[in-house]
Amino acid sequence: MKSCKRKEVPVSKPLLSLVNLNKYFGDFHVLKDITLDIDRGEFLTLLGPSGCGKTTLLRCIAGLEAIDSGDILLNGESIKDLAPNKRNVNTVFQNYALFPHFTVYDNICYGPRVKRTLSEGELKQKVREVLELVQMAGYENRMPHQLSGGQRQRIAIARALINQPDILLLDEPLGALDLKLRKHMQTELLQLQKVTGTTFVYVTHDQDEALNMSDRIVVINQGEVQQLGTPREIYNNPRNLFVTEFIGDRNILQVEVLEPGEGTVKVMLGGQVVEARSAGSGLTAGDKAVLAVHKDKMRVACEPGPNSLVAKALSIHYAGSQIRLELAVGQDMETGWVKLTVILYQQSDCECEPGDSVWVSWDADGAVLLPLEPGWQGSVLV
Amino acid sequence: MKARVNRWQIIYLSVFFVVLYLPVLSVILYSFNANASTAKWTGWTLDWYRQLFNDRVIGQAFVISIEVAVLTAIVSAVLGTAAAVISLSLTERMKKAVQWVMLLPLLVPEVALGVSLLMFFNALRLPFGHLTLVLSHSLFCVPYVYVMVRLRLAEIDREIIESARDLGATKWQAIRTIVLPLVMPSIITSALLAIAMSLDDVVISTYMSGPRATTLPVHIFSMMRVGVTPKVNALCTLILLGTFLIIGLNQFVNIKSKPKGVV
Amino acid sequence: MKGGISAKAGGAGGAKRGGLEALRQNVLAFPILAWFGLFVGIPMVYVVVVSFLTRDDLGNIVWQFTLDNYRRIADPVYLRIFANSFLLAFLTGVVTLLVGYPVAYTTARLEPKRRNLAIGLIILPFWISSLLRTYGWVILLGNWGIINNVLTALGLIDQPLQLMYKFGTTLVGTAYMLIPFMIIAIYNSVDKLDKSLLEASYDLGAGRWQTFFKIVLPLTIPGIAGGFTLVFIPALGLYFISDLLGGGQTVFLGNLIHTLVNRGRNRPLAAAFSVGMIVMVILVVAICSRVTRSKREGFLL
Numbered sequence: 016m017k018s019c020k021r022k023e024v025p026v027s028k029p030l031l032s033l034v035n036l037n038k039y040f041g042d043f044h045v046l047k048d049i050t051l052d053i054d055r056g057e058f059l060t061l062l063g064p065s066g067c068g069k070t071t072l073l074r075c076i077a078g079l080e081a082i083d084s085g086d087i088l089l090n091g092e093s094i095k096d097l098a099p100n101k102r103n104v105n106t107v108f109q110n111y112a113l114f115p116h117f118t119v120y121d122n123i124c125y126g127p128r129v130k131r132t133l134s135e136g137e138l139k140q141k142v143r144e145v146l147e148l149v150q151m152a153g154y155e156n157r158m159p160h161q162l163s164g165g166q167r168q169r170i171a172i173a174r175a176l177i178n179q180p181d182i183l184l185l186d187e188p189l190g191a192l193d194l195k196l197r198k199h200m201q202t203e204l205l206q207l208q209k210v211t212g213t214t215f216v217y218v219t220h221d222q223d224e225a226l227n228m229s230d231r232i233v234v235i236n237q238g239e240v241q242q243l244g245t246p247r248e249i250y251n252n253p254r255n256l257f258v259t260e261f262i263g264d265r266n267i268l269q270v271e272v273l274e275p276g277e278g279t280v281k282v283m284l285g286g287q288v289v290e291a292r293s294a295g296s297g298l299t300a301g302d303k304a305v306l307a308v309h310k311d312k313m314r315v316a317c318e319p320g321p322n323s324l325v326a327k328a329l330s331i332h333y334a335g336s337q338i339r340l341e342l343a344v345g346q347d348m349e350t351g352w353v354k355l356t357v358i359l360y361q362q363s364d365c366e367c368e369p370g371d372s373v374w375v376s377w378d379a380d381g382a383v384l385l386p387l388e389p390g391w392q393g394s395v396l397v
Numbered sequence: 398m399k400a401r402v403n404r405w406q407i408i409y410l411s412v413f414f415v416v417l418y419l420p421v422l423s424v425i426l427y428s429f430n431a432n433a434s435t436a437k438w439t440g441w442t443l444d445w446y447r448q449l450f451n452d453r454v455i456g457q458a459f460v461i462s463i464e465v466a467v468l469t470a471i472v473s474a475v476l477g478t479a480a481a482v483i484s485l486s487l488t489e490r491m492k493k494a495v496q497w498v499m500l501l502p503l504l505v506p507e508v509a510l511g512v513s514l515l516m517f518f519n520a521l522r523l524p525f526g527h528l529t530l531v532l533s534h535s536l537f538c539v540p541y542v543y544v545m546v547r548l549r550l551a552e553i554d555r556e557i558i559e560s561a562r563d564l565g566a567t568k569w570q571a572i573r574t575i576v577l578p579l580v581m582p583s584i585i586t587s588a589l590l591a592i593a594m595s596l597d598d599v600v601i602s603t604y605m606s607g608p609r610a611t612t613l614p615v616h617i618f619s620m621m622r623v624g625v626t627p628k629v630n631a632l633c634t635l636i637l638l639g640t641f642l643i644i645g646l647n648q649f650v651n652i653k654s655k656p657k658g659v660v
Numbered sequence: 661m662k663g664g665i666s667a668k669a670g671g672a673g674g675a676k677r678g679g680l681e682a683l684r685q686n687v688l689a690f691p692i693l694a695w696f697g698l699f700v701g702i703p704m705v706y707v708v709v710v711s712f713l714t715r716d717d718l719g720n721i722v723w724q725f726t727l728d729n730y731r732r733i734a735d736p737v738y739l740r741i742f743a744n745s746f747l748l749a750f751l752t753g754v755v756t757l758l759v760g761y762p763v764a765y766t767t768a769r770l771e772p773k774r775r776n777l778a779i780g781l782i783i784l785p786f787w788i789s790s791l792l793r794t795y796g797w798v799i800l801l802g803n804w805g806i807i808n809n810v811l812t813a814l815g816l817i818d819q820p821l822q823l824m825y826k827f828g829t830t831l832v833g834t835a836y837m838l839i840p841f842m843i844i845a846i847y848n849s850v851d852k853l854d855k856s857l858l859e860a861s862y863d864l865g866a867g868r869w870q871t872f873f874k875i876v877l878p879l880t881i882p883g884i885a886g887g888f889t890l891v892f893i894p895a896l897g898l899y900f901i902s903d904l905l906g907g908g909q910t911v912f913l914g915n916l917i918h919t920l921v922n923r924g925r926n927r928p929l930a931a932a933f934s935v936g937m938i939v940m941v942i943l944v945v946a947i948c949s950r951v952t953r954s955k956r957e958g959f960l961l
Contacts, residue, residue, distance in 0.1 A: 079559050099562045106563045112556035116578050126564035129574070178564065406766040413763050414781055420796020420836070421788060423806055427799055476695070483688045491686045498696045504941065505700070506897025508914040509934040512921055513703035516710055516931070536699055593787045599900050600914075604921070617791055618900055621798075630799075633792040640787050 028091060030055040030214055031076070031182060036085035038068075038075060045071050047238040049085070053182070053216060058208050060217045062225040063235035064261070069218045072235070073184050076216065077106045089181060100129075105175035106184045110191070111167045113159040119146075119170050120155040126178040145173045148207065165196050172207070182214045189224065201228055222262050226250060234258050256305060256388050265307045266355050269387065272302040279379045282306060284344065284353070287324050291382040303387040311358040312381040315340060316374050317366065323376035326355065328367050336360060342375055425637065428630035445631035455616065455632065462613040465527060466595040469534040474588040476535065477542025478580070481550055482572060485558075499543045502536045510536070511604040518605075526607030533605045534598060538591035542584070549583035550576070582651055589647045593640060704938070711931035721927055729932035738916075738933075745913040746940060748831060748902075749895035753888045755835040756842040760887070764846035765876075782843050790837060794901050797833050798824070801905075825907035833905040834895050841894075842887035849883020850876070885948040892944050896937055913937050 029052035038046040045068050053059050061069040074080040076087060078099030087095045094102050105126070114122050123142050127133040133141060146152050149169035159167060168188060175183055188204075189197045205228050208215045219225055225232050226246040234241040234249060234257070242249060242258045253259040260267060270282040270291075280293045282304065291306050298304055319325070326342040333339075340357045357375060367373050429441045449455065480499055484492055502510065514533050523529055553576070561571040577584075602612045613636075620629050714726045732738065767778045785793060800806050801823040808820040823829060853876065861871040899914025908915065913933060920930035 077563055079563070098567075099559070100565045100567060104563075106560070108556040108560055110554060110556055112554060112560035114557060114561070114575055125561070125566075125574075129561075129567075129570050130565040174564070402766055402769050406762070406769075409762055410766050410778065413759070417781070417785065417836075417839075420793055420800055421785075422796075423799045424792055424796045476692075480692045483692065487686050487689050491689050495689055495692055498693055498700075501696060501700050504893060504945065505704070506893055506914070506937055506941065508897040508899060508917050509707070509937050510700075510703075510897075512917055512930055512934050513707040514699075515921065516927060517703035517706050520706065532699065590787070597789045597791070599791060600897060603918075614789070614791055618903075621791065621795055621904055629795065633789065633795060636789050636792060640789065644784070644787055 029053055030090065031216075032086075032088040033072075033076075034086045034088065036072075036075065036087065037083050038071060038080065039083050045238050046075070046082075049238075049240055051233060051240065051243070053214060055214055056212050057230040058205070058215045058217065058228060060219060060225040060229040060232045061235055062219060062222060062232050062261075063241075064220055067235045068238040069220075069235050070186055073106070073186055073216065073218050076182070077104055077184055078102050079106075103178075103181045104184060105178050105180040105182075106186065107168075107171050107175050107188050109186045109188065111159075111164075111171040113167055113170060113174075115159055117159075118155065119151075119157050119159070119162075122159070122170060123174045123177055125174065130178075132178075141177055142173075145177045148176065148210070149173045150203075164191055165200065168192070168200065172204075176211065176213065180213065182216055185215060185217045187218055187220070189219075197224075204228065226262075234261065236261070251383075253307070253383060253385070256385060259305070259307045259383065259385060264310050264358070266310055266313075268306045268308075268353055268355075270304055270306045270384075272298045272300055272304050272384075275299050280384055282384065284324065287344075289324060290322050290379040291384040292379055293384045298384065298386060305385045305387055306382055307385065308377050308382040310356050311337075311360070313355075313357045313375055313377045315342075315357055315359065315367070316376070317371075319374045320376050322379060323374040326373055326375050328369050328371045328373055329354070330369050338362065342373070344375070421637070424630050425634050428627055428634045430627050430630075445627045446635075448628055449631055449635070455613070458611050458613040458616040461527075461610050462596055465530045465534060465612060466592045468527070468531045469538055469595040470588040470591040472531060472535045473538035473542050473591045474584055477539045477587065478546050478577075478584055480539070480543050481546035481580075482576060484547065485550065486568075499540050503540050507537075507600040511601040514601070515604040524607065525605065526610035529605040529607070530602060530610065530612065533601050534591075534595045537598075537601070538594055541590055541594070542587040545583045545587040545590075546580050549580045553579055585650045586647050589643050593643055596636075596639075707931045707934050710928055711935050713928045713931075715926055715928055726928075729929045732929065733932060733936060741911050741913055741916055742936060742940070744827075744910055745896055745937070748827070748834065748912060749892045751831055752834045752838060752895040753842075753891050755831065756839045756891050757846075757884060757888065759835070760839050760842040761846055761884075764843045764883075765850055767843075768847055768850040779847070782840055785840055790898075791900070793837060794833050794904050797829070797836065797905060801829060824905065825909050827906070827910050830902045830906040830910065830912075833901045834898060837898065837901065838891045838894055841890040845887030845890055846880060846883045849880040849886075853879055882952045885952050889945055889948050893941055896941065 031053040033049050033051040033053075036046055036049040037044070049072065061072060063069045071080060075082050078094070078097060078101075082095055085095075086093050089102065089104070094104075114125065117125070120142055123145065124138050127138060127141070142155065143152070146154060149172055151166060151169050151173065154162075154166070154170070159170070162170065171188075172183075185204075189200050192200060201224060204215075217225075217228065226249070229246055231243065231245055232249050233243050236257050241261075242254045244252075249258065249262055253262060256267075259265065268284060270284045272280060272282050273288065274281040275293070275298050278292065279290045280298065281288055281290055284306065289306075291308075314320075316323070324344050326344045329341040329343055331338065331340055338359045338361075340359060342355045342357060344353045344355055355375065428445060429443070477499075480495060484495055487495065511533070514529070514536075518525065518529050558571055558575060561575045562568070566574065597614060598612070599614045599618050602615050603618075606612060606615055617629065617632060620626070620632075710721060711729055712725055712727070714722050714724050714728060716722050733742075763782070767775055767782070770778060798805070802808070803820040803822070803824070805823075807823065808817075811817045812820065857875055857879075858871060861875050866874065897914055899912060899918055902908075902910065902912050902915060906912075913936075917930045917933050917937075920926045920933070924930075
């Protein structure tokens with residue numbers, strides 16, 4: 016499935032390549048054999064839960080951490096042994112890290128000044144330009160402690176961008192902002208990236224943010240790349256259980272394969288037979304597998320329909336724009352049953368009361384089937 | 398229950414402060430006593446101060462003390478700050494080792510330290526005087542600089558230094574343009590403290606003084622052993638004024654750097 | 661040390677990298693260690709060496725090994741001096757603790773403005789000449805000093821009280837000199853206390869005193885141990901206080917060493933006593949360190 020956001024990138028060498036990158040903190044293997052290509056001009060997000068190593072990976076690219084094996088290639092040349100000040104890569108830190116004893120102007124000028132890349136005259140012009148870019152024109156003489164969080168953020172970005180880095184690294188830059196401001200800044204950041212054409216590598220644990228802003232997403236867990244793809248791909252075609260559980264809001268159920276096949280597969284769930292789309296992973300009859308369906312891609316009706324299960328309505332919750340319906344599916348609804356949540360947006364989609372028997376169904380296309388991984392603990396049909 | 402302080406605690410605190418400053422105030426008071434032997438209070442006078450200004454020996458000791466103090470402050474500030482800044486980039490074990498070594502002079506009673514330095518410098522045939530005084534005074538002043546600068550460094554967000562490197566600064570540039578300006582208040586405070594401690598030192602200076610170079614405290618101490626005279630009181634009061642000058646300077650420096658929070 | 665992942669596109673093996681890296685990181689530390697090693701370590705070692713030597717009639721050191729100096733220490737007269745010094749230092753610790761703990765505790769619980777004022781007043785004496793501070797007691801406690809004058813004037817006494825030249829006088833002077841150290845050490849400890857622990861204690865029904873003895877005191881032991889060390893060590897060495905206030909009635913180690921060096925011209929013996937003093941310090945520091953071993957925070961910094 017092609018994403019509409021995908022830019023027309025000519026087939027060329029990637030800007031940044033990570034090759035078999037490994038890093039240890041003492042005995043702890045924090046980055047495991049990471050191999051990744053980042054294209055020029057793209058907005059790439061490193062997405063994962065806390066502690067997965069995404070920030071460490073970012074810092075390795077910046078040169079703030081050394082790697083233990085593997086390589087980092089920028090424009091085809093290895094930079095893994097270069098000090099951070101020698102790499103044409105700049106970082107926007109989580110807490111902005113503005114120099115408290117410098118004005119905004121001096122903060123922004125810092126990079127060019129220590130590297131002596133611009134004269135003072137040129138600096139004045141450049142600073143004005145970059146401040147306009149981040150919509151902070153006129154703030155040259157303010158001190159950091161006089162600025163709000165969002166403003167400091169923008170100055171931090173301006174300070175990095177004036178150096179015209181090959182890559183801009185952003186470490187959860189919006190984490191400290193409140194929700195409304197965060198949404199606003201997401202739009203701004205995206206616009207900024209398009210306007211400047213700079214390659215952004217963005218770290219976050221917020222999947223909405225990642226899905227919203229990125230050209231491609233790298234999902235990371237426990238130091239390993241779980242999946243790399245566009246937001247559309249990640250959202251619809253998760254390749255393993257971690258990504259399935261981490262992205263999107265799905266019902267995740269254990270099933271038994273009945274009839275394997277290309278395209279749709281018949282499986283047994285709660286004593287009933289339904290169809291699902293296979294992730295193409297070679298499942299055979301009798302295999303235990305995992306079925307994942309987006310909670311808001313299911314339908315509830317009072318009569319049976321194609322590919323539907325009979326279920327008993329347990330409870331209904333109204334949560335703002337959503338109606339959450341809890342159902343129980345099972346052979347014997349007294350002893351062994353599986354809980355499903357269905358999210359509906361209109362009252363008319365749900366004409367039932369708790370205790371009723373209903374039929375729940377979904378498009379075989381909207382459900383993904385994945386092999387069961389050892390050690391997985393999810394909903395199990397007893 | 399809110400952490401509130403009750404009346405008895407405030408009273409205790411106040412009494413404590415009164416007792417704390419009583420000796421100091423007594424000295425000041427008696428420096429104006431017309432009676433030479435503090436036995437009785439006979440009246441106000443400035444005689445003793447006049448006598449002081451004419452005393453050449455004291456004047457000389459004073460000059461020497463100042464010279465030693467300033468040199469000590471400079472040496473201690475440089476060494477202590479260097480040690481603190483270098484500590485930032487050491488491995489954990491080395492950090493602990495440096496910390497112990499830095500604090501070592503404070504773990505030895507001054508008498509033992511003075512005596513051992515005396516024997517050591519003697520064996521090295523070093524001339525006793527300014528050199529030995531500055532060296533030995535630095536020994537117990539550097540730890541204070543080290544501790545205060547370390548504390549201030551800990552308050553600086555690690556990201557700020559990383560950011561400087563990220564933007565293109567070499568290690569030395571980062572230290573010079575970012576770290577040093579931010580720890581300067583601590584450096585100045587501890588340097589002023591070094592001056593105060595050096596000016597005040599009796600024990601070690603006793604052993605480290607040379608034939609021509611005696612510090613003021615050593616001189617005062619010998620005056621005190623002879624007996625209580627208002628002249629000594631007057632001298633002490635003047636020293637007190639000097640102390641307040643230094644403290645005032647310190648406050649001035651600290652207040653100037655207040656507005657800049659750590660962002 | 662590190663896993664056996666082989667390097668592909670460059671980079672040395674894990675273990676070798678670690679050793680070399682550490683060296684490069686630490687190279688700057690060596691000058692620092694050298695400086696202090698030179699000026700503190702070597703003199704100390706030298707003193708230990710000298711303590712095993714002897715002297716000639718002129719007072720010069722003769723390089724002849726002997727245990728004489730240490731044998732002389734065992735003399736009851738000298739042992740009494742050790743005991744005196746230890747007692748003085750120890751009691752100074754106790755007195756500063758008893759007087760200073762409430763000060764530190766109260767200060768830590770004042771509101772910010774008052775607290776800063778209090779801290780300023782506590783630290784101020786640091787800057788004031790120690791001779792001055794000691795001398796003030798001479799004026800206060802002398803037979804014709806302020807206290808006696810006031811009491812006589814008020815008619816409370818006929819004869820002046822003999823307050824000077826006693827063991828207690830030296831104790832007061834030393835404790836007075838060192839109490840700011842104890843207060844600051846305890847203050848830091850109290851300040852770090854999680855206030856919600858106190859609230860939990862009250863919530864569970866404990867009174868103020870119970871909370872203090874069961875919660876606050878145990879948790880501030882590192883501060884107490886640190887303060888005790890900070891007070892004990894100087895107390896051994898500030899012999900000028902016992903000179904001025906004690907009048908030489910009781911002889912302390914500091915005075916003894918000073919006399920041996922200056923007048924007795926017996927440096928080896930003085931060295932032996934110095935070593936004895938340092939050993940005492942090491943023992944006390946070790947004990948305080950052991951006391952705080954079970955607590956999480958270090959006790960010096």
